[in-house]
């Protein structure tokens with residue numbers, strides 16, 4: 480492993496690394512090959528309490544900050560694993576924590592902290608609206624003590640391995656609201672009960688081993704008690720959680736980037752062609768050095784975003800910029816790593832092609848690079864709004 484300077488999180492890093500070391504490359508490779516879910520890995524992380532890091536101690540979590548949570552996610556990816564199997568739990572429960580009623584927090588958070596319930600899913604994206612979330616067509620109409628949900632979602636992850644999902648639906652038609660961001664609400668959906676009464680799950684086969692699905696709702700009834708916060712304010716609540724999500728994803732990219740740098744430096748030092756280590760050639764060295772520099776720079780922005788978030792300061796710009804820089808850096812590291820491995824980079828047994836596929840996702844989801852650039856242009860630089 481390339482030596483990085485010990486930081487103030489070294490004890491935490493060592494503890495997460497020790498757990499991850501029980502799940503070697505061969506474990507993640509085998510799960511990927513059969514397109515399975517890393518059940519044993521996620522269970523071990525849950526039992527150790529790592530996925531409850533952000534849950535306050537009064538609800539049975541460890542009450543750590545976003546900086547620590549991000550280090551946990553980074554170390555999972557740096558170990559060769561993929562936090563995509565379990566990161567939803569980290570940021571989804573933040574929505575509940577900030578906007579749920581006292582009774583809701585008491586009901587859900589201790590069970591999530593203990594691992595009895597998983598809150599791994601968030602249902603926002605729809606096939607027809609894409610990134611333009613205010614145009615979602617899934618509706619929730621109040622009837623007595625329940626909301627009746629109809630519509631469709633796409634790319635909703637971990638539904639088969641979660642007990643609960645936070646669902647965004649329109650409760651007031653777009654034509655009847657003053658601001659297009661008004662009139663949407665969020666709900667806790669009991670996934671197993673929903674599958675029996677109006678929700679159909681259709682898995683999407685995809686490039687990475689990521690359990691993600693199309694969801695169809697036909698008169699699904701959700702108890703009115705499962706509404707989080709005020710009716711009509713759901714979009715704001717979802718936006719609220721995005722800074723944590725982006726910062727945690729940035730940390731995962733940094734973990735991936737460091738994994739690639741570890742692997743590629745080791746390989747470049749060992750592989751001998753034309754009578755010398757390929758790493759002796761500057762044409763081989765430079766893309767690796769460049770990727771390393773960019774990962775380190777992204778890391779600084781990640782910790783700046785964490786510091787602001789943990790101090791309850793606005794951090795939209797920093798969280799978005801951290802995600803942008805980290806996703807770009809990990810992708811450049813992935814490319815360098817694959818290239819330097821030559822043909823062997825394509826062999827499953829080296830794990831490079833698996834991590835290459837996994838880290839590519841972060842340019843698109845959970846937010847695409849263009850949308851980050853658009854955020855920075857409009858909200859940070861004050862350029863005219865484009866959509």
Ligand SMILES: Cc1cc2nc3c(=O)[nH]c(=O)nc-3n(C[C@H](O)[C@H](O)[C@H](O)COP(=O)(O)OP(=O)(O)OC[C@H]3O[C@@H](n4cnc5c(N)ncnc54)[C@H](O)[C@@H]3O)c2cc1C
Nearest residue numbers: 601602603604609610634635636689844845846847849850
């Ligand atoms: C594996 C995977 C897991 C996912 N998990 C979840 C999940 O759990 N929950 C969930 O709700 N969603 C999930 N998503 C959805 C994900 O958040 C979206 O795919 C992503 O936000 C991009 O939206 P889209 O696919 O609808 O692309 P579109 O909105 O159709 O955009 C397509 C492309 O056009 C670009 N584009 C669009 N408009 C503009 C513009 N005005 N200016 C410049 N460029 C533009 C975008 O940047 C993008 O590159 C997941 C997606 C994947 C692939």
